[in-house]
Amino acid sequence: MNKLTATERLALIRLKNRPTVNDYIPVIFNNFLELHGDRHYGDDPAIMCGIATLNSVPVTVIAQVKGRNIEENKRTNFSMPHPEGYRKALRVAKEAEKFHRPVICLVDTPGAFCGVEAEKRGQGEAIARNLMEFMTLRTPVISVVLGEGGSGGALALAVCDELAMLENALYSVISPRGFASILWKDPGREKEACELMKITAEDAQRFGVCDRIIPEAVGGAQNDMKLTASNLAEYLSEAVERISQFDIDIMLENRYNKFRKIGMFEE
Amino acid sequence: MLEDLFKVVRARFNDGEEEKSDGSSDINIPKDLLFKCPRCGTVAYMEDFEKNRKVCAACNYHARLTWQERLQYTADPGTFVEFDAGMTGKNPIEFPDYEKKVKAAQQQCGTNEAIVTGECLIHGYRCVIGIMDSNFMMASMGSVVGEKITRAFEYATEKKLPVVLFTASGGARMQEGIVSLMQMAKTSGAAARHSQAGQLYVTVLADPTTGGVTASFASLGDIIIAEPKVLIGFAGRRVIQGTIKQQLPDDFQTAEFMQENGFVDMIVERTMMRRTLARIMKLHNYPKEERPKS
Ligand SMILES: [Zn+2]
Numbered sequence: 001m002n003k004l005t006a007t008e009r010l011a012l013i014r015l016k017n018r019p020t021v022n023d024y025i026p027v028i029f030n031n032f033l034e035l036h037g038d039r040h041y042g043d044d045p046a047i048m049c050g051i052a053t054l055n056s057v058p059v060t061v062i063a064q065v066k067g068r069n070i071e072e073n074k075r076t077n078f079s080m081p082h083p084e085g086y087r088k089a090l091r092v093a094k095e096a097e098k099f100h101r102p103v104i105c106l107v108d109t110p111g112a113f114c115g116v117e118a119e120k121r122g123q124g125e126a127i128a129r130n131l132m133e134f135m136t137l138r139t140p141v142i143s144v145v146l147g148e149g150g151s152g153g154a155l156a157l158a159v160c161d162e163l164a165m166l167e168n169a170l171y172s173v174i175s176p177r178g179f180a181s182i183l184w185k186d187p188g189r190e191k192e193a194c195e196l197m198k199i200t201a202e203d204a205q206r207f208g209v210c211d212r213i214i215p216e217a218v219g220g221a222q223n224d225m226k227l228t229a230s231n232l233a234e235y236l237s238e239a240v241e242r243i244s245q246f247d248i249d250i251m252l253e254n255r256y257n258k259f260r261k262i263g264m265f266e267e
Numbered sequence: 268m269l270e271d272l273f274k275v276v277r278a279r280f281n282d283g284e285e286e287k288s289d290g291s292s293d294i295n296i297p298k299d300l301l302f303k304c305p306r307c308g309t310v311a312y313m314e315d316f317e318k319n320r321k322v323c324a325a326c327n328y329h330a331r332l333t334w335q336e337r338l339q340y341t342a343d344p345g346t347f348v349e350f351d352a353g354m355t356g357k358n359p360i361e362f363p364d365y366e367k368k369v370k371a372a373q374q375q376c377g378t379n380e381a382i383v384t385g386e387c388l389i390h391g392y393r394c395v396i397g398i399m400d401s402n403f404m405m406a407s408m409g410s411v412v413g414e415k416i417t418r419a420f421e422y423a424t425e426k427k428l429p430v431v432l433f434t435a436s437g438g439a440r441m442q443e444g445i446v447s448l449m450q451m452a453k454t455s456g457a458a459a460r461h462s463q464a465g466q467l468y469v470t471v472l473a474d475p476t477t478g479g480v481t482a483s484f485a486s487l488g489d490i491i492i493a494e495p496k497v498l499i500g501f502a503g504r505r506v507i508q509g510t511i512k513q514q515l516p517d518d519f520q521t522a523e524f525m526q527e528n529g530f531v532d533m534i535v536e537r538t539m540m541r542r543t544l545a546r547i548m549k550l551h552n553y554p555k556e557e558r559p560k561s
Contacts, residue, residue, distance in 0.1 A: 112482075114502030115510050119520060120528050124481030124501035131455035132487055136463060151439075152451060152482040152501075159452050173439050173448040173479075183362075183441060197444050198360045207359065209445055256456050260417065262449040263410035264357040 003202075007194045009168040010176065012220045013147040019225040021048065021063040021106050021146070022072070027229040028236065029054055029061060035092050037084075041121060044085030045076045046113075047157075049092040051101070055237045060096035062089045062157055063106040066147065079148075080113035083126035086156050090130050097139045102240045105143040105157040110175065112153030127156040134159035135256060140243040142236065144214070145169040145201075161243050161255050164212040164235060165201035166228070168220055171209065172199040208262050212239075304328055306496065320537045329494040329537055331474050333376065334383045334400040337433055341541055342387035342396065349385040351418060356380065356411045360444040368442075372403045381406040381436070384419040389431070390545035391555040395423040397432040401475070408480055409440030413450025416484060420457035429467035429548055430458075434485040438478020451483035458487045467551045469544065472499050472522065472531065486530070490547055492540075493522035493531045500525075 004012065012018070025032055029052035037043040048063045064081065067073030089105075096103045112123055134141060143160040149171030165171060174182070176194035181187035204210035214235050217224030243251065302316035302323075303309070309325035316323070320340060321330040332340070338347060358365045373379060381403035387396050397419050399406040406412075416432070423430045439447040458468060470488035474497035481501050493499060500520035508515060518524045525531045535543045549555065 112501070114506045116507060116515065116519070119500055119502065119507070122486075122528065122530050125486040125530055127482040127501075128451075128455060128484070128486035131452050131483055132459045132462075135452070135456040135459045151448060152479055155448055155451060156482075159456070171445055173441055173443075173445055179441055196360060196362070199445065204445060207444075207446055207449075209449060256460070259449060259452045259456055262446060262453060263414050264359045264443070264446060265354050265410045265414055266357065267351070267354050 004168065005195065006170065006197070006200050007191050009170055009200060010194055012168050012222075013170060015220070015222055016068070017222045018066075018147060019221050019228065020066040020068055021108065022065065022068060023225050024106070024146070024229050024232060025052070025061065025063065027226060028233040029059070030056075032061065035095075036088075038087035038091055040087060041084045044082050044088060046079050046081040046109075047085035047089050049088055051096075054104070054233070054240060057237075057240060058099075058101050059240065060092055060101050060103045061106065062092060062103065064109045064154075064157065066108050077113060079109045080111060081109065081153060082113050082118050083121040083123050086112075086126040086130050089157060090133055093134065093137055093141070097137050100139055102140040102142065102244060103137070104236060104240070105141065105160065106146055107143055107149050107154045107157050108146040109150050109153045110148050111150035112156070127152045130156040131159050135259070136252065138248050138252065140240065140246075140251065141255075142239050142243065144232065144236070145171050145210075150175060159255075159259070161251060161258070162211045162239055163204075163209065164214050164239070165204060165210045166214050166221060166232075167201060167216045169201055170199045171201075171204050172197055208258075305330075322537055326496070327536075328496045329474060331401050331435065333402060334378060334398045337398045337400075337473075338383070338387075338396075340537065341389060341398075341431075341433075341544070343389065343391065346388040347385050347396070348387070349383065350422070351384060351415050352379055354379055354411050354415065356409055356443070358442075359410070359446045360442070362442040362444075365442045368404065376400055376403045378403065380411040380415065381408070382412045382415050384415045386422075386428070388556060389541055389548070391557065392429075392545050392548040392553055393556055394429045394431050394544075394548065394553075395419050395426075397430070399433060399435045399473075399480075401435040401437075404440070405437035406435050406480075407437050407440035407447070408450050408454075408483075409443040409447045410450065412440070413447075413453050416454045417457040420454070420461045423466060424457075424461045424464045427464070427466060429469065429551065429553055430461060431469045431471065431544055432484065432488070433471045433473055434476045434480055435473040436476060436478065436480035436485075438480055448479065451479050454484040455487060458484050462487075462489070467548065467553070469547055471535075471540065471544075472497060472525075474498055477501065477503070491530065491532050492535050492543065493525065493533075494537060494540075495522060495534050497522050499531070
């Protein structure tokens with residue numbers, strides 16, 4: 001298999017026909033029952049939540065929704081959540097915890113939305129709260145980055161027992177364009193930033209961030225959505241079963257240590 | 268976000284007047300004798316400004332402090348014991364000249380990284396303290412900042428001590444790539460465990476608290492204090508302006524704005540900070556030590 005460069009992958013995951021959670025969920029899960037609203041402010045369509053079965057096992061699904069066309073994207077704000085989206089995610093995760101149901105987060109966002117209303121409603125606090133609460137959530141959490149894993153907006157759904165990435169998915173602290181414009185004052189150097197930033201699934205694995213890489217169809221997920229979905233389903237079924245067997249306290253210790261050990265320094 | 272934010276803050280506080288890279292905004296003002304408030308433009312004698320703990324007497328803007336100044340204003344004299352002063356970062360994504368930049372900041376700030384952590388007494392109340400210094404690469408959070416904060420929380424959890432963190436940051440240290448993003452999860456996890464152990468965590472949001480730091484440990488205090496008029500937010504002002512294409516209100520992302528929207532418990536003057544922190548620890552039943560331990 002020929003590995004694509006980070007820049008090629010960035011182009012690939014931005015393809016209009018790249019499958020989204022709206023394609024994957026009906027194939028991977030059964031009986032998807034959508035749950036709306038954060039119970040405080042509203043319902044954010046950028047994050048879709050629900051309960052479904054995965055091989056007859058009930059799971060809670062939290063998914064960032066990229067639109068497949070302009071209408072869908074208008075509705076889901078190009079998958080850039082507001083604070084109420086993150087709070088809805090936390091609410092359904094807490095519901096899952098109550099019933100000892102595994103949580104599956106499907107990450108696909110350029111980042112949390114940046115806007116006046118998002119600031120007023122506490123975008124920072126909403127993300128921070130999720131980081132804290134998911135770290136101690138007493139039920140298995142598995143996150144998969146499907147396309148773009150953009151910054152804190154992705155991390156808010158990626159504090160988990162195991163993080164997987166689709167083969168061509170990217171996970172980064174900021175978009176390559178943002179990186180170039182801030183550190184080099186030149187957004188035109190996006191491509192150079194993309195290669196330098198080490199944002200591919202293999203890079204994330206080397207840093208201990210990504211635990212598993214899920215193969216896509218040859219040439220990218222868009223070439224065979226069903227095959228990619230079946231690879232995803234196979235991974236998720238296996239991971240849910242494996243992680244569910246852990247004693248909860250040991251599982252939480254492992255989850256803490258997964259993040260605890262990430263960092264490069266010397267003394 | 269960090270350098271960008273720097274500019275945004277400058278632009279905002281200087282009405283667009285460009286600052287020189289050495290930090291002096293006006294070559295006609297001898298830097299060491301006079302202070303020109305970047306917020307309201309009032310010029311004061313540096314001596315008076317420093318006597319006033321670097322608060323602008325005209326507009327009450329609470330200017331940025333070095334970690335040494337913050338420590339001096341906060342800890343009981345002679346009680347501070349520093350943690351992890353010898354820790355240095357690496358270069359996870361081999362960002363060109365990253366080590367050089369860190370070294371320059373180390374020399375300028377007299378510390379190994381953008382946060383100084385340790386244990387001290389505040390009016391007799393023992394606590395773990397962390398002070399971010401925005402002079403150090405905008406106090407962005409990379410591996411060392413994340414590890415120092417995590418260890419500070421773990422130590423406090425073990426010793427049953429409260430944690431007081433003075434935050435000021437441009438966000439994640441982008442030069443460390445995804446590793447810097449993970450520090451948000453790591454520090455929040457450590458704060459979660461400290462909280463579950465029933466210990467108190469107080470954050471003091473100083474100028475500027477933004478990005479990945481706002482979106483992690485800075486927003487997780489049991490009690491969240493802010494200094495008057497400081498900048499607090501998630502996204503950069505310029506990014507938001509680019510999205511909405513309209514003028515933002517003057518008080519947008521200030522401490523006062525954040526309090527009005529429900530994200531800050533209290534806004535506390537610098538001169539009242541020590542007393543307030545001690546009072547909070549007292550109200551949470553922490554014991555007062557009459558004499559500092561040597
Ligand atoms: Zn002033």
